Amino acid sequence: MTDEPSSELGSYTSTKKNEMNKMPEIKYFVTYGTWLPKHQGPDGIQKAMAEWSKTVEENGLKVQFWGAPYGVSENAICVMKGTVENYTKLAALNAPYSASRTNMVLVW
Numbered sequence: 301m302t303d304e305p306s307s308e309l310g311s312y313t314s315t316k317k318n319e320m321n322k323m324p325e326i327k328y329f330v331t332y333g334t335w336l337p338k339h340q341g342p343d344g345i346q347k348a349m350a351e352w353s354k355t356v357e358e359n360g361l362k363v364q365f366w367g368a369p370y371g372v373s374e375n376a377i378c379v380m381k382g383t384v385e386n387y388t389k390l391a392a393l394n395a396p397y398s399a400s401r402t403n404m405v406l407v408w
Contacts, residue, residue, distance in 0.1 A: 325407055329361070331378045332374040332377055335396065359386055363379070
């Protein structure tokens with residue numbers, strides 16, 4: 301078998317076809333929020349995110365990156381990778397940002 305596209309639209313032979321047939325999973329969590337006043341300034345934000353990253357890892361997720369997003373009203377972004385179950389655990393914890401909203405990314 302080859303990994304060349306087959307005549308069937310959107311399907312591939314061999315392992316590529318098996319990957320396309322997998323059920324999608326939510327794996328990434330893109331959270332936007334507003335930095336808490338006590339963490340304002342580069343040093344405060346870096347310290348808060350170092351602590352938050354440890355908390356996130358202790359709850360089974362991993363911070364992929366964080367920063368300041370453009371084009372949205374919030375001034376904080378944190379992208380995490382993990383499971384919905386582990387992400388749900390974070391809801392009761394104190395993040396270094398408030399008024400957050402999360403987009404979940406479905407991955408095949």
